[in-house]
Amino acid sequence: MEINQLVAQAKDGDLLAFEKLYDSFVRRIFCYIRIKIQNRQDAEDVLQEVFIKGYKGLSSLRPGKLNFSAWLYKIASNTINDYFRKKYRRPDIVSIDENFDVPDNYSLYDSLMVESDLKTARDSFKHLSAPHRNVLELRFFQQLSVSEVAKALHKSRLAVRMIQYRARKKLKDVMEKSYQFT
Secondary structure, three states, X not given: OOHHHXXXXXXXXXXXXXXXXXXXXXXXXXXXXXXXXXXXXXXXXXXXXXHHHHHHHHHHOOOXXXXXXXXXXXXXXXXXXXXXXXXXXXXXXXXXXXXXXXXXXXXXXXXHHHHHHXXXXXXXXXXXXXXXXXXXXHHHHOOOOHHHHHHHHOOOHHHHHHHHHXXXXXXXXXXXXXXXXX
C-alpha cells in the first residue's frame, strides 16, 4: 500500500494504518536519532516522542503533495533539538563504576578498530557546519532523496545539492589531512 494512502487512513483514525507507517519508518528514524544522540535509552525515548507527535499531528496534515517521510524527519529533527535544550539546562551527573567487568567474548582488537573508525568519522564530521552535517546524514545515512531532504530542511533542491557538494568536498579535505599526519 502506498504511504499517502496509509497517511490518509491513519488521519481518519485507522490505528492499523498508523502501525504500518510506524513499521515502515521506525528503523530509519531511529538511525537518524542515534547519529545525534549517543545514549541508546535517550534515543529510544526521543523516537517514542517523534511518533507520538507524528500521530497527534496527523489531523493537521493536508494530503496531496505531502511528503510524509520529510515531515516525519522534520519532527525528529525538532524533537532532537528539544532533547538537547532540556539536556543542557539540566546536565546529567554520571558516576564511575570501579567494578566494571568486561565480558569474556570481548575482542580488544575489534573494539579498537571499530572505535578508531568511529572516532575518525566523528572527528571529521566535527569540522563540518551543522547544515553540512544535516544534509550528509539525511542523504547518505538515511538515504533520502534530494527532494525529501529539501522538504525536511525547508530548502530548495538546488540549495541541498550545493550544500551536499560543499560538505563532501570539505569532508574529503579533512579526511585527507587526518591521514597525512597519521
